Amino acid sequence: MDKLYESQKLAIWYFAVAIVLFGAQILFGLVGAIQFVNPDFLFGVLDFSIGRMLHINALVVWLLLGFIGAIYWFLPQELNREVVGIKLGKLAFIILVAAVAVVVLVYLFVQIGPGDIKTLWFITEGREYIEAPRWADLGIVAVALVVFYNVVATVLAAKKITGILGVLIVDLGALFGLYLAGMFYTPNISVDQFYWWWVVHLWVEATWEVLIGVINAWALMYLLGSPRRLVETWLYIEVFLVFGTGILGLGHHYFWIGTPEYWLGIGGFFSAMEPIPLVAMIIHAIYDAGMHKLKTVNRPALFWLFANAFGNFLGAGVWGFMQTLPQINLYSHGTQMAASHGHLAFFGAYVAANLTILYIIIGELRKRGLTPQKGILYVLDSKAWRYAYVGMIIGIIGMTAALLVAGFTQTLQERAIGGSTWQAYINAQEHPWFKEAMLWRLGFGIFFFVAYLILIYDILTIKPVPVKEEEVEAEAEVIPEKA
Amino acid sequence: MKIGWLEVTVASIFIVVFLTLIFSRGAHWLEPRFWKKAAIFSGIIMSIFLIFLTFDTHRYINMGGVNVPEPDVINNKISYVLDPAKGYYVPKIGEQEEFFGKIWSKEEAAALIDKGKLTIQSRNCMDCHTLLGNGAYYAPDLTKAWLDPKWEQLIMPVVNKPTKEEAMAAWLQNPDKYPTWTRKMPNLKLTEEEAKAVVAYLKYMSAIYTNGFPDHFGVTAKQ
Ligand code: HEM
Ligand code: HEM
Numbered sequence A: 001m002d003k004l005y006e007s008q009k010l011a012i013w014y015f016a017v018a019i020v021l022f023g024a025q026i027l028f029g030l031v032g033a034i035q036f037v038n039p040d041f042l043f044g045v046l047d048f049s050i051g052r053m054l055h056i057n058a059l060v061v062w063l064l065l066g067f068i069g070a071i072y073w074f075l076p077q078e079l080n081r082e083v084v085g086i087k088l089g090k091l092a093f094i095i096l097v098a099a100v101a102v103v104v105l106v107y108l109f110v111q112i113g114p115g116d117i118k119t120l121w122f123i124t125e126g127r128e129y130i131e132a133p134r135w136a137d138l139g140i141v142a143v144a145l146v147v148f149y150n151v152v153a154t155v156l157a158a159k160k161i162t163g164i165l166g167v168l169i170v171d172l173g174a175l176f177g178l179y180l181a182g183m184f185y186t187p188n189i190s191v192d193q194f195y196w197w198w199v200v201h202l203w204v205e206a207t208w209e210v211l212i213g214v215i216n217a218w219a220l221m222y223l224l225g226s227p228r229r230l231v232e233t234w235l236y237i238e239v240f241l242v243f244g245t246g247i248l249g250l251g252h253h254y255f256w257i258g259t260p261e262y263w264l265g266i267g268g269f270f271s272a273m274e275p276i277p278l279v280a281m282i283i284h285a286i287y288d289a290g291m292h293k294l295k296t297v298n299r300p301a302l303f304w305l306f307a308n309a310f311g312n313f314l315g316a317g318v319w320g321f322m323q324t325l326p327q328i329n330l331y332s333h334g335t336q337m338a339a340s341h342g343h344l345a346f347f348g349a350y351v352a353a354n355l356t357i358l359y360i361i362i363g364e365l366r367k368r369g370l371t372p373q374k375g376i377l378y379v380l381d382s383k384a385w386r387y388a389y390v391g392m393i394i395g396i397i398g399m400t401a402a403l404l405v406a407g408f409t410q411t412l413q414e415r416a417i418g419g420s421t422w423q424a425y426i427n428a429q430e431h432p433w434f435k436e437a438m439l440w441r442l443g444f445g446i447f448f449f450v451a452y453l454i455l456i457y458d459i460l461t462i463k464p465v466p467v468k469e470e471e472v473e474a475e476a477e478v479i480p481e482k483a
Numbered sequence B: 001m002k003i004g005w006l007e008v009t010v011a012s013i014f015i016v017v018f019l020t021l022i023f024s025r026g027a028h029w030l031e032p033r034f035w036k037k038a039a040i041f042s043g044i045i046m047s048i049f050l051i052f053l054t055f056d057t058h059r060y061i062n063m064g065g066v067n068v069p070e071p072d073v074i075n076n077k078i079s080y081v082l083d084p085a086k087g088y089y090v091p092k093i094g095e096q097e098e099f100f101g102k103i104w105s106k107e108e109a110a111a112l113i114d115k116g117k118l119t120i121q122s123r124n125c126m127d128c129h130t131l132l133g134n135g136a137y138y139a140p141d142l143t144k145a146w147l148d149p150k151w152e153q154l155i156m157p158v159v160n161k162p163t164k165e166e167a168m169a170a171w172l173q174n175p176d177k178y179p180t181w182t183r184k185m186p187n188l189k190l191t192e193e194e195a196k197a198v199v200a201y202l203k204y205m206s207a208i209y210t211n212g213f214p215d216h217f218g219v220t221a222k223q
């Protein structure tokens, strides 16, 4: 591949903004972590609620930006042509970034509003993860429609569809459609939370999982030259298992919100099966890598792909399973157990996936202009990416472990023994196990931030290094399906 | 009709497997075609089940449904009692009692609850607290906050109000003035009207039937 498609240039912009927001996310997370240790920190200036909202909103937005970037990167390669509505795509990108900037400024400086519908339209909707005010919701929907249009219209114009693209189109339709479930107001908190989980759960445990299945299919073909037929078969298996378990697995959030008792059985059973597809993804990755003896022209991307497979299984599969049976969840619900799981799962499943694609893009960009030499291959590699990689993994595992201890203390002291009252809550928060865990979390959080800085340094400086050909197997471009 | 979890589970899985096998006849199980069919049917069938269950669930979660009260439940005494048959605690809606010194009509109560919910959202309560166990973990769970013994034991004397609801409203307007421990709640500038509405919402929420969550609220195991 010689020239970049316009669509791929757009992908680079998406990733640039995504990585900056990643940094903002971590900084606001650190504010919250400090406040757990010293509650007077920024009290009345940037209260915990505001910092936390920025932390998790930045997370959701940057991950989505990365996903869209990955789509814009691979789509033209898959179809061998430019994306149809590329001008529209660029416009949508600018609107999106401007809207995000306005929302962040309002969060920071207006923060809250009076208790009426206007606040929901212009300041905050006050619903975890999707606090963005309604005007921004409409903007997000519009941008989503543009992305969806670009995928479908390009497929139509190319007059060809692959299995991967078929899955992508169905999944994107569902993913964007589900967002609508999070946009309405109701005074009934049970109904509110019922549909709020359609967005949150059916995103991270259904449509996003499938989306990274799609993106990883491309990544595997690119990094290891895995054959398309194999990759597509695995993708179908993953979709079967993810939708088969994850859709009714939604019931694990319907235990205690006013919903009928049958959800305890349905939610408990199906969500307990949710780790199965995550095991399948690991097998897939290991199998493909083993077949190719780990030989690749892009080391950081390959390693982030592994972090993805294992992190997804550990964070989502194991840490989620831990608290998904109703008999356990009755006591662990609404404690740091969820935060422990949330951190490892988001990192393993989605941060790692985004970083894989980011490195693939960097590898492609920086190998331009290198003169090919006989017997020599250029492999993207550096020292710094290893430090960032290991550092981030240690940081997130340290935070996850600390939060697990904190969550378990809450589960026992606040819920099981204390009966969940205000004072029981305070007692658990003042428990030495909890307080110590919060110090460890802060420490590992700082560690994680340092690793992020190294990552930034690396993505600015990393470049391909020449390696003898016999040491590396040939790189395969994404191979268009034979007609 | 009463829905059983086991029937739903077995039926949904059975239908997915059955349709997959029928529609992929002739395909070897290692072929992409087989798994493509499996993927399509698991997506469709599970979604259909979810939609069907959603309709049924609304019978429980609509206001005035099986598990969720009407707003005018704020005119009743509410308590949380052990249901020996279930083995868990359930809310008990008792005799009429005045709330902020009056009995609220259906319309007044509905408007108050609506205001309460809007206020809760506009102040991002859920980015520190959990409600029904969902939200953030920086502050106590509010699912049964109306029933919390701390209001009578500590807050009423401190803010010097004669009823629990008035004490709650007073405290909510100035939480930073009456800290209960090192972590203070910020002053979210609630007006008196908003504070009353939030208290009403907390009372209303405590009457939702939550399948026993949180277990033995207000009763410590140590006794
Ligand atoms: C990549 C996939 C996943 C991600 C990103 C993820 C993330 C999260 C997050 C952030 C929460 C907290 C939600 C809140 O703020 O209230 C949560 C809750 C939960 N997750 Fe996951 N999750 C994933 C997969 C799973 C899986 C596969 C399972 C089960 C095997 C699971 C089980 C649970 C349970 C039971 C809760 C509720 C915790 C509570 O009761 O408070 N999750 N998840
Ligand atoms: C320096 C690193 C980080 C620090 C110090 C940090 C800190 C925090 C804090 C204080 C909270 C609020 C928890 C509570 O309500 O008690 C939080 C929530 C959360 N953070 Fe982080 N965070 C960091 C990095 C990350 C990363 C890298 C991710 C994703 C990959 C992430 C995802 C989340 C999620 C999903 C929640 C919501 C959890 C829930 O509601 O259960 N954080 N974080």
Ligand SMILES: [Fe+2]
Pocket (backbone or CB within 6 Å): A201, A205, A249, A250, A252, A253
């Ligand atoms: Fe879930």
